Amino acid sequence: MKTLQNCKVLENTPLTHDVYKMVLENKTDWIHHPGQFVNVTIEGQYLKRPISICDWTENSLTLIYKVVGKGTEIMSTKKTGDVMEILTDLGNGFDTSKASDEVVILGGGVGVPPMYGLAKQCIKEGKKVHVILGFASKKDAFYLDEFKSLGVDVSVCTNDGSLGTKGFVTDVMKDKGLCDAFYMACGPMPMLKAIYTTSNSKGLLSFEERMGCGFGACMGCSCKTLTGYKRICVEGPVMESEDILWKD
Amino acid sequence: MERLSVTLCGWKLDNPVIPASGTFGFGYEFSQFYDINMLGSIATKGTTRERRYGNPTPRIAECERGMINAVGLQNPGIDKVISEEFPKLKEVYHKKVVANVSGFSIDEYVECAKKMDAEDIVGIIEINISCPNVSHGGMSFGTDPQQAAEVTKAVKAVTTKPVFIKLTPNVTDIVSIAKAVEAAGADGISMINTLLGARFDLKTGKPIIANIMGGFSGPAIKPVALRMVYQVYKAVNIPIIGIGGIATAEDVIEMMSAGATAIQVGAENCRNPYACKQIIEDLPKVMDKYGIKTLEEIIGRAHR
Ligand SMILES: Cc1cc2nc3c(=O)[nH]c(=O)nc-3n(C[C@H](O)[C@H](O)[C@H](O)COP(=O)(O)OP(=O)(O)OC[C@H]3O[C@@H](n4cnc5c(N)ncnc54)[C@H](O)[C@@H]3O)c2cc1C
Ligand SMILES: Cc1cc2nc3c(=O)[nH]c(=O)nc-3n(C[C@H](O)[C@H](O)[C@H](O)COP(=O)(O)O)c2cc1C
Ligand code: FES
Numbered sequence: 001m002k003t004l005q006n007c008k009v010l011e012n013t014p015l016t017h018d019v020y021k022m023v024l025e026n027k028t029d030w031i032h033h034p035g036q037f038v039n040v041t042i043e044g045q046y047l048k049r050p051i052s053i054c055d056w057t058e059n060s061l062t063l064i065y066k067v068v069g070k071g072t073e074i075m076s077t078k079k080t081g082d083v084m085e086i087l088t089d090l091g092n093g094f095d096t097s098k099a100s101d102e103v104v105i106l107g108g109g110v111g112v113p114p115m116y117g118l119a120k121q122c123i124k125e126g127k128k129v130h131v132i133l134g135f136a137s138k139k140d141a142f143y144l145d146e147f148k149s150l151g152v153d154v155s156v157c158t159n160d161g162s163l164g165t166k167g168f169v170t171d172v173m174k175d176k177g178l179c180d181a182f183y184m185a186c187g188p189m190p191m192l193k194a195i196y197t198t199s200n201s202k203g204l205l206s207f208e209e210r211m212g213c214g215f216g217a218c219m220g221c222s223c224k225t226l227t228g229y230k231r232i233c234v235e236g237p238v239m240e241s242e243d244i245l246w247k248d
Numbered sequence: 249m250e251r252l253s254v255t256l257c258g259w260k261l262d263n264p265v266i267p268a269s270g271t272f273g274f275g276y277e278f279s280q281f282y283d284i285n286m287l288g289s290i291a292t293k294g295t296t297r298e299r300r301y302g303n304p305t306p307r308i309a310e311c312e313r314g315m316i317n318a319v320g321l322q323n324p325g326i327d328k329v330i331s332e333e334f335p336k337l338k339e340v341y342h343k344k345v346v347a348n349v350s351g352f353s354i355d356e357y358v359e360c361a362k363k364m365d366a367e368d369i370v371g372i373i374e375i376n377i378s379c380p381n382v383s384h385g386g387m388s389f390g391t392d393p394q395q396a397a398e399v400t401k402a403v404k405a406v407t408t409k410p411v412f413i414k415l416t417p418n419v420t421d422i423v424s425i426a427k428a429v430e431a432a433g434a435d436g437i438s439m440i441n442t443l444l445g446a447r448f449d450l451k452t453g454k455p456i457i458a459n460i461m462g463g464f465s466g467p468a469i470k471p472v473a474l475r476m477v478y479q480v481y482k483a484v485n486i487p488i489i490g491i492g493g494i495a496t497a498e499d500v501i502e503m504m505s506a507g508a509t510a511i512q513v514g515a516e517n518c519r520n521p522y523a524c525k526q527i528i529e530d531l532p533k534v535m536d537k538y539g540i541k542t543l544e545e546i547i548g549r550a551h552r
Contacts, residue, residue, distance in 0.1 A: 002280050004522065046466060047310045047519055087521070210306040210456075212317060213518040217273045219293075219322040220308040220518075222301070229301060229322070 001030055002089045002215055009082045010060060012075075015142035018067045019110070020076050021054075024084060026061040033093025034117035035186070035206055035238050038063070039214040041085035042071040048087060049075070050211055050233075052186070054113035055120070064113035064143070090214050091237050094118050094204055098240070100182040102128040106169045106195060108187025109135060114206060115186060116143060119150055130178055131155070134169040134187065138162035170198040183241075196241055203241045207232055251542045252531055254288070254510055256487055257410040257435050259344070259371050261288035261510060264500065264543060265528050268491055268514035269294050269348035269374065269414075270319065274333040279340040281521045286528055290337075291346040291438075291512055292329070294376050295364075297356045299325035309447040309456040314466025314493070315515050316445045318459040321350050326360045334369050344371030346438075346489075348414070354402045365407040373409055374489075375399060378416030378441035390416040390441075393428035400432035410435035412489060417469075417476055418444050426480040437480060438489040438512070440473045466515035467493045474506045481507025481548050495523065497530035501538065507548040 007024035015021050031053060038061070039048035049071045055062040067073050078084065096118070103122055107115035112133055122129045129152040135141040137160050147154045155172045156164030165172055169191060173179060183203035185195050192205045209232040212220035221232040225243045230236060252263035267278075269291040278284050302320030309316040323329065326349075337345070347364040351357035357375060364370050377390035377399055389395045396413065403411055413429040415422060417440040426437055442463025447456045473492025481488060490508025494500060495516040503511050516523040531543075540546055 002521075004520075045310065046313055046315055046515075047308075210308045212308045212315060212515075213271075213521070215521060216277045217521075218271055218308075218317065218518050219273075219302065219319045220305075220317060222305065222307070222319075222322055224301060 002087060003030070004085060004087050006083050006085050007061070009078050009080055009084060011080060012078045014076075015064065016140055019140070019142050020065055020067065022063045022065065022075065022078065022084075024061045024063070024086070025059060026056075026086075026088075027059060028056040028061055029058075030089040031056055032089070033095055034121045035093035035114045036089065036091045037237065039087040039090060039211075040075065042074050044074070045071045047212065048214060050090070050214055052114035052206075053117055055117050064110070066110045087214060090233060092235060094121075094184055094206070094238050096121055096125060096127070098204065099127065099184065101126075102130075102181050104130045104132060104173060104178045104181040104183045106132045106173070106183060106185040106187070106191075107134070108169060108185075108191040109140070111185070111187030111191070111206070112143060115184070116146060118184060119147065119152065123150060123152060129153070130176065130181065132157070132169045132172045132178075134158070134191065135163070136160070168194060170194045173198060193246055196244070196246070204238050205241060205244065206237045207239060208237065251535065252528070254543055254547070256372065256489070256510055259410070262286075263288045263528050263531065264504065264508075264510035265524050266291055266346060266489065266510055266512045267517050267524050268512035269346075269376065270317070271514045271517040274329070275337045275345070276340050278517075278521060282525045284341050285343060287343070287524055288510060289343060289346050289371060290341065291348050291374060292333070292337075293323050294321045294348045294350040295323050295326050295329045295360060296321055296350050296352070297326055297359055299323070299328065304458040306456060306458055307462070309462065311445070311447065311464060311466070311468065313468040314464055315518065316447060316457060316462040316464050317442070318457045318462030320459070326363050330363060330367060334367060338369060345369055346372045346374045346412070348374045348376055350376045354399055357399050358402050358406055361403040361411070362406045365409050370409060372412055372436070373403070373407055374412045374414050374438050375403055376414045376441065378414055378418075390425065391419050393424045396425050397428040397432035400429045400434050404433040412436040412438045414438040414441055416441045417472060417492075422476050423479050423483045426484050430484045430486050434486060436487045436489065437484065438491060439480065440469075440476055440492045443469055443472065465492065466519075467495050469493045470499060474502060477503060477508055478506040478550060482551060494527075497527050497534040500527060500531065501534065501540065501546060504543060504546050505548070505550045507551065509547050
């Protein structure tokens, strides 16, 4: 259920020079699918900030966010014991029942966090999981150990080659012969488009848009798809690859 | 709750709080947060003759104490609104709505208003002659007294329900427009729509909104709205629905003091889905604080 909740900060620590992990105390029984998001209230800022669910336990919710502006900067100053207000249960998330038994999960930059919860879910469902993570550079990489400890095939690439393969996640996908596997991905638009054109398979892609409400009321986040108009905050952020109308 | 009730053209509302058009969809999205029957009424999303997708994204830019939107009147078109959206709303909401209508020609306003007039669920028809997002039509009707009057006359000729004309603040003299629509037969005035605004990305220097400009609203515009409602109340004898920056029960009292009979809450619904509920629940204690017995008694008290 969508509700406005006050949550105690259990942890808020830097993972890189500009990426933070925030763990909130929260009864997470509202989560339907990995890839859903919450809208975080930031005092002094008019609109809430959409952040994906990275991971969760029965009583805690993990968000990973990059400091890019005023709101995320304020988030980064929060201390253990502070209280954050979040609007829960937003977006559709990844419906893994649409995926096949072998999947490739691709994350780029701040698109990586929701892929962690997704990988865990797929493993729980007994799927064969390949993970490919892309970052700009070694200094930007995070959560590699966490992904590796899931015990699945994890590959890393960076644009400058400072860590893992030099190149893009699609290069790794080709190298590893994963172009026929059902894909699920989150990352910058050019990455999503490259996955769509490189792969021979179908998949699920998670998109971003600037939001007003985050729960379907303002039409701020609309996008045209082959099956009609969709709101990124309700019918998305995850879209089926065959449904997407790519703009150039 | 008698002390909160107000009357708009003979229609008694339990309270003056109405979510504003475009910020509340067709209402039912909000019934997941609270019982929307507690609202005075609901102003539904701006409806046009044909289905409209609206503007390209990004359509939203945050501002200090407000936001810019350039949604561009996305809606499924009047026939679908009546056949699909209203039935969905009726499942969870049992009062009448303020049906907001937009158009790009007098014909379009007339056709939409006529269809709305025939619907049981419609209490008031609100004619948006002010949406700043659309490049043709919308803007010019609301900025020229003569054209504003023409739309009003044409719509009044085909309707039986009260017609409220929703004014744009993006004009030099709002009083002349208000007087023109009153003379043309308007039953009331809704004001204000959004102020034209823009924001630019500090890193790229480029506009944040794809459409470059959009409508600015939220608490930051409240003083502009209060000033305009005050001026128009002085000049006309028809009721005013006050809109612009309302976020608290105190804001409601201020807007009604300036001359509004009811109020609408816009951007604040986006920021906080419980905004209208909180305002309604807070009103009695804020009224107590200022020694106000009934809301009816404070309408336009600034002028007395
Ligand atoms: C569904 C969804 C899930 C997301 N998940 C994550 C995540 O897990 N981790 C993460 O680091 N980031 C995520 N983002 C991006 C994140 O919302 C923005 O980085 C954040 O809102 C920036 O806020 P700011 O105040 O720091 O930046 P500012 O630029 O100061 O923000 C100004 C306004 O623009 C909006 N905005 C700016 N950039 C974006 C953007 N990229 N997407 C949407 N709105 C934006 C802000 O919400 C705010 O309203 C997600 C975005 C969406 C839509
Ligand atoms: C996202 C959004 C969409 C809107 N869409 C409409 C619309 O379709 N028709 C209309 O008459 N006004 C529309 N408005 C204007 C509001 O109804 C209201 O007049 C304005 O926002 C001022 O009130 P506020 O300061 O409380 O937001 C919209 C405003 C917002 C923020
Ligand atoms: S952000 Fe308001 S509808 Fe999606």
